[in-house]
Amino acid sequence: MDKVPERSEQEADQQARITVTVDDEHLDSFQEVIDVCGTMGLHVEQSLDVLGIAIGTVSRGKMQRLRQVPGVRGVEEEAEVQIAPPESGVQ
Secondary structure: OOOOOOOOHHHHHOEEEEEEEEOHHHHHHHHHHHHHHHHOOOEEEEEEOOOOEEEEEEEHHHHHHHHOOOOEEEEEEOOOOOOOOOOOOOO
16 A cells, blocks of 8 residues: 655645535434534534534544544545636637
8 A cells, every 4th residue: 555645734724625424324323423523623614414424624643533433434625726817828
């Protein structure tokens, strides 16, 4: 298994917008799972309990710890998309 390179302290402190997905077995205790994530630094902006999804921010250095919370199926960082201006040659 490939080792994930360690981030610098500055990178670890940067905030990332993430989506946390709770597994099907823990949907009945969705709020408890998200509360545990909150104690680990997740600042919830939106909670979609019916879907088992919470959206929020956390420092990048804490993302791996969130993945280890019982009931968390996945933690995904929001991707940035940049679109060229309409007048640019590349579309």
